[in-house]
Amino acid sequence: MSGAEAVMRRDFAARERHAPDEAQVAALTGLAARVRELTEAVVHTDVDPAEADAVAAEIAALTARLTAARREHPPVAALGADGRLRHLANPVSGELNPIAPPVLLEIVPDGGGVRAEFTLSDVYEGPPSFVHGGVSALILDQLLGAAAAVNGTPGMTATLELRYRRPTPHGVPLTAEAKVSRVDGRKTYVDAAITGPDGKATVQATAMFVMPQG
Numbered sequence: 536m537s538g539a540e541a542v543m544r545r546d547f548a549a550r551e552r553h554a555p556d557e558a559q560v561a562a563l564t565g566l567a568a569r570v571r572e573l574t575e576a577v578v579h580t581d582v583d584p585a586e587a588d589a590v591a592a593e594i595a596a597l598t599a600r601l602t603a604a605r606r607e608h609p610p611v612a613a614l615g616a617d618g619r620l621r622h623l624a625n626p627v628s629g630e631l632n633p634i635a636p637p638v639l640l641e642i643v644p645d646g647g648g649v650r651a652e653f654t655l656s657d658v659y660e661g662p663p664s665f666v667h668g669g670v671s672a673l674i675l676d677q678l679l680g681a682a683a684a685v686n687g688t689p690g691m692t693a694t695l696e697l698r699y700r701r702p703t704p705h706g707v708p709l710t711a712e713a714k715v716s717r718v719d720g721r722k723t724y725v726d727a728a729i730t731g732p733d734g735k736a737t738v739q740a741t742a743m744f745v746m747p748q749g
């Protein structure tokens with residue numbers, strides 16, 4: 536077993552021992568949604584410096600309240616009431632991670648991979664009016680990895696190649712899909728794309744996932 540794999544196994548076990556229950560997940564999901572609204576408000580606010588300082592002091596007090604009972608690790612995942620795996624604190628799909636949009640994945644039946652429909656706000660802006668290319672890469676890596684996992688051949692991202700075909704707009708519904716193209720021993724090759732409302736791909740990706748030895 537590699538050093539990285541041993542660390543992941545140990546940390547996964549620690550998170551499973553301290554998994555949040557459904558009531559806590561529901562409350563923290565609501566909390567994360569309010570923090571996303573706060574992030575948008577901070578990015579757009581035009582209040583004067585004294586008001587910004589006053590709000591910052593109130594937020595510091597709220598942060599102290601949350602920190603009063605602190606988990607050693609973020610929760611990794613949990614089985615939802617609907618029987619589906621929820622990536623609770625994942626930075627792409629985690630409903631209780633405020634930095635996740637979140638992009639909620641669906642499994643496409645009959646080996647069709649995974650897909651997601653989502654809208655990105657201008658909090659994720661790179662060039663004016665368009666999504667940051669690194670954010671697109673983050674979302675695609677998640678979909679690609681999930682498609683490999685759903686295929687029964689999970690792994691670590693070893694290579695990730697992106698082709699930015701046209702700018703990805705924010706504030707409009709986007710679709711992303713990923714599907715395994717080939718498995719070769721411990722290597723799984725996956726293709727994915729983000730598509731705009733006009734049905735044209737904005738970003739295409741190909742990745743290779745390697746199941747760590749052992």
Ligand SMILES: CCCCCCCCCC(=O)SCCNC(=O)CCNC(=O)[C@H](O)C(C)(C)COP(=O)(O)OP(=O)(O)OC[C@H]1O[C@@H](n2cnc3c(N)ncnc32)[C@H](O)[C@@H]1OP(=O)(O)O
Pocket residue numbers: 539676677678679680681684685690691692693694721722745746747748
């Ligand atoms: C439901 C859950 C959904 C979750 C979705 C999550 C998506 C997010 C995924 C990630 O973000 S993962 C984090 C980013 N990736 C990493 O941090 C990976 C860091 N690298 C590693 O951990 C190891 O290098 C790796 C596991 C990829 C490979 O280590 P191994 O020791 O198992 O590989 P090994 O050296 O035995 O090579 C096995 C084969 O893969 C090939 N290979 C390995 N790494 C490669 C690489 N980077 N590029 C090209 N080929 C590579 C290698 O040449 C060889 O090919 P051959 O069998 O043909 O000889």
